[in-house]
Amino acid sequence: MPRALITGITGQDGQYLAELLHEKGYEVFGLVKGQNNPRTVLLQEEFPFVEVVGGDLADLASLVAAMEYTQPDEVYNLGAISFVALSFRQAELTANVTGLGVLRMLEAIRMVGGTDNPIRFYQASSSEMFGKVRQTPQNEETPFYPRSPYGVAKVFGHDITVNYRDSYHLFACSGILFNHEGPRRGLEFVTRKITNAVARIKLGLQPELALGNLEPQRDWGFAGDYVQAMWLMLQQDEPEDFVVATGETHSVREFVDLSFRAAGIDDWGRYVRQDERFMRPAEVDLLVGDARKAERLLGWTPTMTFPELVETMVAHDLELEQRKERNRRR
Numbered sequence: 001m002p003r004a005l006i007t008g009i010t011g012q013d014g015q016y017l018a019e020l021l022h023e024k025g026y027e028v029f030g031l032v033k034g035q036n037n038p039r040t041v042l043l044q045e046e047f048p049f050v051e052v053v054g055g056d057l058a059d060l061a062s063l064v065a066a067m068e069y070t071q072p073d074e075v076y077n078l079g080a081i082s083f084v085a086l087s088f089r090q091a092e093l094t095a096n097v098t099g100l101g102v103l104r105m106l107e108a109i110r111m112v113g114g115t116d117n118p119i120r121f122y123q124a125s126s127s128e129m130f131g132k133v134r135q136t137p138q139n140e141e142t143p144f145y146p147r148s149p150y151g152v153a154k155v156f157g158h159d160i161t162v163n164y165r166d167s168y169h170l171f172a173c174s175g176i177l178f179n180h181e182g183p184r185r186g187l188e189f190v191t192r193k194i195t196n197a198v199a200r201i202k203l204g205l206q207p208e209l210a211l212g213n214l215e216p217q218r219d220w221g222f223a224g225d226y227v228q229a230m231w232l233m234l235q236q237d238e239p240e241d242f243v244v245a246t247g248e249t250h251s252v253r254e255f256v257d258l259s260f261r262a263a264g265i266d267d268w269g270r271y272v273r274q275d276e277r278f279m280r281p282a283e284v285d286l287l288v289g290d291a292r293k294a295e296r297l298l299g300w301t302p303t304m305t306f307p308e309l310v311e312t313m314v315a316h317d318l319e320l321e322q323r324k325e326r327n328r329r330r
Contacts, residue, residue: 001025001026001027002024002025002026002027002073002074003026003027003029003070003071003072003073003074004021004026004027004028004029004072004073004074004075004076005029005030005031005053005066005067005070005072005074005075005076006018006021006028006029006030006031006075006076006078007031007055007057007075007076007077007078007079007101007105008031008077008078008079008080008082008124009030009031009032009043009050009052009078010030010032010037010039010040010042010043011078011079011082011184011186012181012182012184012185012186012223013078013124013180013223013226013227013230014030014076014078014079015043015046015047015184016182016184016223016224016227017076017078017227017230017231018030018047018049018050019047020227020228020231021231022047022049022050024231027051028047028049028050028051029050029051029052029053029066029070029072030043030047030050030051030052030053031053031054031055031063031066031079032052032053032054032055033054033055033056033057034054034056040052053066053069053070054066057079057080057097057101057104057105058096058097058100058101058104059104060104060107060108063104063105063107063108064108064111064112066108067108067109067111067112067113067119068112072119073119073120074119074120074121074122074234075105075109075119075120075121075122076122076124076230076234077101077102077105077121077122077123077124077157078124079097079101080097080098080101080124080150080153080154080157081093081094081097081098081150081153082098082150083150083186083188083189084128084148084150084151084280085188085278085280086150086188087148087149087150087153088148088149088280088281091149094149094150094153095149095152095153095156097153098150098153098154098157099152099153099154099156099157100156101157102123102156102157102160102161103156103157103160105121106121106160106161106164106170106172109121109170109172110164110168110170113170118171119170119171120171120172120234120239121161121170121171121172121173122173122174122175122230122233122234123157123158123161123172123173123174123175124174124175124177124230125154125157125158125161125174125175125176125177125241126150126151126154126176126177127176127177127178127179127219127245127287127289128146128147128148128150128151128154128284128287129144129146129151129154129155129158129176130142130144130145130146130284130287131144131145131146131147131148131151131284132145132147132284132285133145133284133286133287136286136288137245137247137288137289137290138243138287138288138289138290139243139289139290139292139293140176140241140242140243140293144158147280147282147283147284148280148282148284151284157174158174158176158241161173161174162174162241165239170239171234171239172239173233173234173236173239173240173241173242174241174242175226175229175230175233175241175242175244176241176242176243176244176289177226177229177244177245178218178219178220178221178243178244178245178246178287178288178289179191179218179219179220179221179287180220180221180222180223180225180226180244181220181221181222181223181309181313182222182223182224182309182312182313183312183313183316183317184223185223185313190211190212190252190255191220191255191313192313192317193209193211194209194211194255194256194259195259195310195313195314195316195317196317196320196321197209198259198260198262198263198265198314198317199263199314199317199318199320199321200317200321201263201265201271202263202264202265202318203318203321203322203325205321205325207271208271208272208273209256209271209272209273210272210273210274210275210277210278211252211256211272211273211274211275211278212274212275212276212277212278212279212280213252213274213278213279213280213283214251214252214253214256214274215251215252215253215285216251216252216283216284216285216286217249217250217251217285217286217287217288218249218250218251218252218287218288219245219246219247219248219249219250219287219288219289220246220248220250220255220306220309221244221245221246221302221304221309222302222303222304222308222309222312224304225302225303225304226244228300229242229244229294229298229300232298232299232300233298236297236298240297242291242293242294242297242298243289243290243291243293243294244289244291244294244300245288245289245290245291246289246291246302246306247288247289247290247291248288248306249286249287249288250306255310256268256272258306258307258310258311259310259313259314262310262311262314262315263314263318
């Protein structure tokens with residue numbers, strides 16, 4: 001039975017990946033920080049097949065201990081301070097966890113693995129590394145120009161992964177994933193913030209939706225599709241980096257429009273207002289990926305369309321909010 005260790009196991013990607021690996025017969029371990037992490041209980045209730053292991057991306061000794069205990073064949077480093085807006089307010093923490101955390105994980109693999117026990121490593125890189133894009137669409141050869149502390153930290157994580165691959169001959173690769181969403185996305189992210197607010201407005205539980213800039217364009221896909229690409233990367237004969245994207249671009253405004261339409265509301269302008277608090281100091285205007293390499297070498301293509309993704313998220317949040325209301329009234 002292959003063994004996999006996932007950091008960021010409590011996030012949407014970690015959950016989808018844990019399900020995928022479990023279905024493929026893996027023994028799955030999830031790295032969780034802190035003894036009383038409230039997400040741990042929820043994780044163990046919903047995913048009882050995941051064995052939780054203590055560890056912190058800011059602490060090398062804990063990563064070495066986790067590696068020695070789990071003895072994984074594969075490590076998926078999905079853990080990070082991953083909320084872009086927060087990275088502007090907590091830049092040092094973002095650099096320490098999202099950037100240096102990758103270095104610590106690679107060091108732990110190098111110390112515990114070695115030639116007798118090779119460990120394959122996946123790093124969750126991000127389209128935010130492209131930032132102020134130099135070419136469109138963006139592929140594996142596009143230069144990076146990050147526009148947030150999060151993007152800068154991700155560039156370090158990406159480059160140190162390449163460096164350890166070249167220097168120590170580790171099977172280490174990065175997936176440069178463009179925006180990927182789903183019903184499990186955290187409420188702090190704009191897509192889930194939108195679909196949840198739309199559901200609450202539809203049910204009369206919330207009067208309006210406050211957003212920042214509606215014009216940025218993103219390449220949005222379904223997280224459940226993207227974790228399949230992660231796994232495929234670690235099944236190759238040689239480690240390589242891949243862009244994972246749909247090749248389509250849609251604005252935040254389009255996401256808002258489709259979300260309200262999915263809830264049966266056509267005239268959404270009266271429910272949405274722009275709020276300066278949600279404007280970024282430096283915006284990324286356009287991201288769209290060229291995933292032809294992933295299609296050619298991994299055989300990977302997305303299965304869910306953009307409208308299907310939005311409709312799925314709105315339907316989930318309508319059901320969620322209705323269930324919460326029923327429980328509240330009991």
